[in-house]
Amino acid sequence: MTLNDTLITLFGGIFAALAVASSVGAILKFRLVPEAPSGTIDNLNARITAWWWMIGLLAAALWIGKAGIIALFAFVSFQSLREYMSITCTRRGDHRALLWSFFVLLPLQYYLIAIDWYGLFSILIPVYGFLLLPISASLGADTTRFLERTAKGQWGLMICVYCLSHVPALLTLAIPGYEGFNPLLIVFLILVAQSSDVLQYVWGKLFGKHKLSSAISPSKTVEGLVGGVLSSTAVGAALWSFTPFTPWQAAFIALTINVLGFFGGFVLSAIKRDRGIKDWGSMIEGHGGMLDRVDSISFSAPVFFHIVRFWWT
Amino acid sequence: MATFVEQFVASTLCLLARLLTGVRPIWHGTQPDRRLRIYFANHSSHGDFLLIWASLPAGLRRLTRPVAASDYWLAGSLRRYVSGRVFRAVLIDRKVTRGGRNPVQQMSDALADGNSLILFPEGTRNPGDGVLPFKSGLFHLAKKHPEVELVPVWIENLGRVMPKGAFIPAPLLCTLVFGAPLQMLADEKRDQFLTRARNALLALAPDND
Numbered sequence: 001m002t003l004n005d006t007l008i009t010l011f012g013g014i015f016a017a018l019a020v021a022s023s024v025g026a027i028l029k030f031r032l033v034p035e036a037p038s039g040t041i042d043n044l045n046a047r048i049t050a051w052w053w054m055i056g057l058l059a060a061a062l063w064i065g066k067a068g069i070i071a072l073f074a075f076v077s078f079q080s081l082r083e084y085m086s087i088t089c090t091r092r093g094d095h096r097a098l099l100w101s102f103f104v105l106l107p108l109q110y111y112l113i114a115i116d117w118y119g120l121f122s123i124l125i126p127v128y129g130f131l132l133l134p135i136s137a138s139l140g141a142d143t144t145r146f147l148e149r150t151a152k153g154q155w156g157l158m159i160c161v162y163c164l165s166h167v168p169a170l171l172t173l174a175i176p177g178y179e180g181f182n183p184l185l186i187v188f189l190i191l192v193a194q195s196s197d198v199l200q201y202v203w204g205k206l207f208g209k210h211k212l213s214s215a216i217s218p219s220k221t222v223e224g225l226v227g228g229v230l231s232s233t234a235v236g237a238a239l240w241s242f243t244p245f246t247p248w249q250a251a252f253i254a255l256t257i258n259v260l261g262f263f264g265g266f267v268l269s270a271i272k273r274d275r276g277i278k279d280w281g282s283m284i285e286g287h288g289g290m291l292d293r294v295d296s297i298s299f300s301a302p303v304f305f306h307i308v309r310f311w312w313t
Numbered sequence: 314m315a316t317f318v319e320q321f322v323a324s325t326l327c328l329l330a331r332l333l334t335g336v337r338p339i340w341h342g343t344q345p346d347r348r349l350r351i352y353f354a355n356h357s358s359h360g361d362f363l364l365i366w367a368s369l370p371a372g373l374r375r376l377t378r379p380v381a382a383s384d385y386w387l388a389g390s391l392r393r394y395v396s397g398r399v400f401r402a403v404l405i406d407r408k409v410t411r412g413g414r415n416p417v418q419q420m421s422d423a424l425a426d427g428n429s430l431i432l433f434p435e436g437t438r439n440p441g442d443g444v445l446p447f448k449s450g451l452f453h454l455a456k457k458h459p460e461v462e463l464v465p466v467w468i469e470n471l472g473r474v475m476p477k478g479a480f481i482p483a484p485l486l487c488t489l490v491f492g493a494p495l496q497m498l499a500d501e502k503r504d505q506f507l508t509r510a511r512n513a514l515l516a517l518a519p520d521n522d
Binding site for chain 2 (some may be wrong): 051078082085086090092094095098099102103125276281283
């Protein structure tokens with residue numbers, strides 16, 4: 001099968017699953033709760049509608065090719081960084097550092113993927129960004145909470161730009177015998193990480209009893225976590241034929257993605273609780289902000305990238 | 314009456330402001346309403362009134378005029394066009410001179426014509442955190458027009474998007490919080506009232522520590 005045929009098969013399956021989800025949502029809305037507005041059901045339906053958009057955008061980006069995927073994730077990074085920096089306390093003196101982050105480091109990081117310069121891609125933000133930003137902030141001549149402001153800005157770049165940019169960077173890996181099929185690695189990563197989020201939500205809503213950590217995330221339960229991680233590991237294993245992995249390898253890698261993805265959501269929830277907010281934003285109806293949707297990908301993408309790069313190239 | 318061109322310029326500017334700042338209005342204790350109102354807000358950027366304006370429903374926008382400083386908005390033909398024709402700003406002199414127009418009277422006239430106002434009672438842009446002490450204009454207006462609702466509006470983040478002296482805006486997301494309307498109490502003294510209004514505004518600010 002060519003890449004296009006495979007993508008059509010995969011996305012056909014995803015859209016079919018979404019159609020089932022939409023039908024279930026519509027039935028729940030009109031059979032179980034006629035007229036009466038129901039928070040959970042309405043939120044579920046808003047989430048499903050948003051999924052159509054998100055999967056549609058991903059499909060469009062994959063159809064355009066490398067440029068489309070890089071542009072899509074650059075936009076995701078940009079929006080995530082906006083949400084992150086907006087709730088982070090910066091001061092006037094940080095203005096120049098913010099401009100560097102948004103308008104120089106972010107585009108440059110994605111440009112390095114386009115020209116396939118892995119050496120600089122892997123150190124641009126953790127070395128040069130981390131040196132440049134405090135220099136730039138110090139020129140603002142404001143020492144109030146300087147260390148705190150610098151650290152927050154740097155970490156924002158790390159999770160919103162550096163980590164997320166490892167998704168399109170999967171296109172640059174040269175895997176013997178898998179040439180031309182790299183976009184499928186992106187589909188694998190996103191499907192596994194996002195199905196884990198969805199299945200944790202479903203398992204939690206259906207069987208959730210024991211709160212995991214009410215201090216950090218009141219909606220997460222032990223049942224949701226275990227059920228979600230195990231079932232989306234099975235999803236990953238079932239996708240093995242689209243990847244360079246054997247079924248067991250696919251399962252193990254999916255488990256790694258799921259565990260890291262869970263902690264991505266967990267860590268970012270801790271930041272949200274610390275700042276006293278519920279969602280990172282309101283961009284995606286039913287889901288909250290961009291960062292609410294990609295937190296699990298941010299944490300799992302670099303590790304997935306390194307696993308593939310180390311053992312398969 | 315604004316012509317088609319002015320309305321087009323106005324909606325384009327509103328769209329740009331919304332795209333750039335991702336502004337999200339939160340109506341907290343009040344709803345959009347055609348009633349006569351003075352929206353009073355914290356001031357850290359020249360774009361402040363545009364954000365409030367862009368957050369109002371289009372029907373209310375035409376009935377709402379910003380109050381702005383004439384020394385800034387009359388300098389140069391572009392600013393004069395935008396402030397006068399597009400936003401129909403009430404332009405006031407910040408330094409009251411003998412024989413000059415009385416700012417309170419100008420604002421009062423605009424209210425009497427059936428326009429709501431957007432007012433920044435600090436009188437100038439505040440480069441720091443918090444809110445500067447209020448000028449007395451809000452008190453005189455409230456006394457003259459007891460029928461007008463005084464709505465505090467907290468503008469979060471715009472000062473960081475475009476701080477004083479910056480040329481390139483940082484693409485942060487802004488939030489506007491519209492609070493519950495204030496009423497002047499019977500025989501309330503000027504300073505008492507201004508302090509109370511200022512506290513009502515500060516109460517809408519999120520905790521930033």
